[in-house]
Amino acid sequence: MKKEVLLSASQPELGSALRRAVGMTPADVAFEVRNAKLQGRGGAGFPAGVKWVLAGGASGARKYVVCNADEGEPGTFKDRVLIEDHAERLLEGMAIAGYAIGSDKGLIYLRAEYPYLVPRIEEAMASMKASGLLGSGILGKFDFDVEIRFGAGAYVCGEETALLDSMEGLRGEPRNKPPYPVNTGYLGCPTIINNVETFVAVPHIILNGADWFLALGEGGDSGTKLFSISGDVERPGVYELAMGSTIGELLDLAGAKDVQAIQVGGASGRTIRGDETSRVLSFRDLPPGGSVIVFDRSRDMLDVLENFMEFFVHESCGQCTPCREGNLQLLHAVRAIAEGEVCCRKCLAEFMSLAEVMKGTSKCGFGQTSSNCFVDIVRQFAGPVAGQGGR
């Protein structure tokens, strides 16, 4: 069901959540976010409050609050829209995080593709500072300042440890975990890294309470979720729905006809058939990152898959073999299927098993999910077994 909180036209007064937060103990603020079961809105779904509680309890003279604004998943633009329209709320959420974990330094890692958002963020920073909601002596209780850092065009830097390496001036290659960023993050200090949408949700949680947030969701999910919908729809754009809504409800809002396939969660997400409209947008079923791309029956899904595999081959950091080589082999496989060269079940089974190996042995979320689209599309839409080999 459509439910507007983050995008609502009637927004709570700026700073009211921050005021409420500083009336609580920092630990209680972190507990509130944990109890709200706010799952990472970038798409991985890790409970944000757990990060906050752990980082709050970690020892370290310096701690950092990092906002992941490296929105690179194909088809995702919700964070861009949030920054355009709600940059102040984002900063308020980050400041609340700073208070909760005991950090005086926030960093926004902004993707290089969004340079035009910088003036907007700077304007928001200036107005927050002018109202005493950012900078030193916030509400007479704590200091918290925010700085913008830039990516330089690398999808993998949205992975939180690659993002940290990139901010430290290195190649953006994911680190081994553990240690986790909550203990050993930016420059080795305890660090929380949350998505733009996650931070924007925080002030609403602090103002209305964890129980209110839990009740927003459907079927046991909590909160609302933003979806960027594009492709073959009449009204592409960003929609906010209760977490746990069905894909059919979203399609109705955006206006989709003659749907062949829907990809939920971007290139690394899952691809389902157009008639599976009762599937649920939830970490229980279709993990919702932000991207929903709709394909009507005129689309050749093998072309779509080739585009995605080219993307993954280009963006793999190359550090681990399953991801670096696996994506390349799958790209070759897509092209071979298109040419009608892979037509036996045996060859196909080999590629499916490679996809499985990539999932199980890649170092980070990139390689663990990049074969999803291959498996889903070849199985359901375009494989020789599906009877459509060759073009």
Add this chain to the structure above:
Amino acid sequence: VAEGVERHGGGRGSVLMLLTDVNRELGYVSEEAMREIAKASGISTAQVQSVATFYSFISLKPRGRHIVRLCGTISCVMKGSQEVLAAVEKELGIEAGQTTADGAVTLETTSCLGLCDKSPAMLVDDTPYSGLTPGKACEIVRGLRKGGGA
């Protein structure tokens, strides 16, 4: 580089910011610049190069005064970005990845620009353009060659 070191401070952590600044200023990062950055950050030139080559937005080859990045991801492809690309290539007389002989424009294709609600889209230097048609895109790049835009 010296200016950048003043702005960001030296040290290992500022390498990417220094590279980004030089890349923006010159349109690319020269070997000389990488040596300077290495000296300022106390690491080897090879290490600086390894960072520089990792990121799509940083170039080691000289590029044009303007950089046109056309989105090549699926939502834009579905709305005709390939036709836009073909038209712009014809207009400029170059292929994606090349620079016009007059040094005005470098044309690149890029991963998703996050403008999928207004596809097809491109980024010209720091400015986004969306809802493109072949005609509209050609007009924009023609303007760049005439020395318009910044």
